[in-house]
Amino acid sequence: MNNFDLKKVHELIRFKDVCTTGNDYMKEASCLPRIELETEPLYVLTPKMPILFTPKLRYYRLLIENEINRHINAATELLEADGSGELTMFVLKKTRETVSTLINEAKRLTLFIGDKNWENIISEMPSIPRHEKAATEVTVFSHYVIAELARCWLELQDRYAYVIGEAGCYDVSLFYTSIVGRNPDKEFEVKRSEKYAEEANGFKKGRTDCCFLYDNEEFFPIAIQEFTNKLRAHKLIPDDMDCKRMESLFQGHACRTNYTWIGEYHILTHIIKGLFKDNVISTWPEGTSPWQVISCRFVDKHGNPLPNIRTQTERKKTKSIVKEIVDSLAGYMS
Incomplete structure (x- = not known):
């Protein structure tokens, strides 16, 4: 299973000697398979090649680029297939x-040798004494790795910004400074491609609010009335919560209504589970999480958001209550 921890980059960042000569590095580089992005890239990294002044740097550049592309490909493939927020x-x-974490590791590469020679390295006429070659290689590699990591994050951040929210997104400059x-x-x-x-233009522009989507419009008013009556009868919602307020939870569009829950938390957990297991009721449109409806919509009797109740276990004594309430809504769909 991919843990999305860029494990291979953790290994490569040590910048170990794997060949004894520059020719060996060139031969190894020529044999490396290239991993390209499977989606149109949003960001490109264009190194000024003279700064990669040794075969070892050119070889490691290909390795790092491959692993970053592999990570982006795996993430997009999984998320496009699953779609859950x-x-x-x-x-x-x-x-x-x-x-x-990896950026901090890359910065630590130059912790002892310092980064003070960077201005010399990037000048038009750099002067790199033989005894400083290895340290200079490490400095250049550190800067390159950080650029690739920036590309990795920005690519996924922008593609799935609807989950993060635009206010939480970095541009290149802000990423570097922050x-x-x-x-x-x-x-x-x-830079952007x-x-x-x-x-x-094809990205999702915003999150669809978490809500149920009840497809049977003909019986919708009857089903909601029955569902609300059952919740009130079992003292799970206040008596003054009417059907009109309950309807907005099942309309499949954005709403900001809060629902006060006065019953035991585990009952709500398994009502939620029962509803989204039903094949004829669509729940929480693509890109949202089924459990966000709890924090976004339900509050306790004091008006406070409910805690995370997704792991609440089902109780035998209330199993019949849960079934009765779920069936009151789902029954009209059969």
Whole structure:
């Protein structure tokens, strides 16, 4: 299983000697399979090749690029197939944490040798004494790895921005100043691709609010009335909660209504489960999580958001109540 932890990059970042001569590195590089992005890239990284001044750097550049592309491909393949907001958020969170960790590792590569020689390295006429060659290689590699990690995060962040929210997204400059702690490198420029705007037109523009979508319009008013009556009869919602308020939970569009839950939490958990297991009731449109409806919609009798109740176990004594309430809504669909 892919844990989206960029494990191979963790290994490559050590920048170990794997060949003894420059020719050997060139031969190895020529034999490497190339992993391309399977989607149109949103960001491109265009190194100024002279700065990759040794065969070892050229070889490691291909290795890192391959692994970043492999990660992006695996993430997009999974998320396009699944589409759930919960999984998308997990993959993005894991990627974000891993990218931050690896950036710190890359910065630590130059902890002892310092980064003070960077201006010399990027000058038009760099002077690199033989005894400083190895340290200079490490410095260049550190900067390159960080640029690739920036590309990795920005690619997934922008493609799935509807989950994060645009306010939580970085551009290249903000990513560098906030996460890396310096300005972007012109020698390893990360920028939007020429087809970014065209590709972005197909992105989801925002999250669909979490709600049930009850498809049978003919019986919808009757079903909601029955469902609301059952909830009130079992003292799970206040008596003053009417059907009109309950309807907005099942209309499949954005709403900001809060629903006060005064019953035991586990009953709500298994009503939710029972409803979205039913084949004829669509729940929580693509890109949203079934369990966000709890935090977004339900509050306790004091008006506070409910805790995470998704793992509440079913109780035998209330199993029949749950079935009765679920059937009161689903029964009209048969």
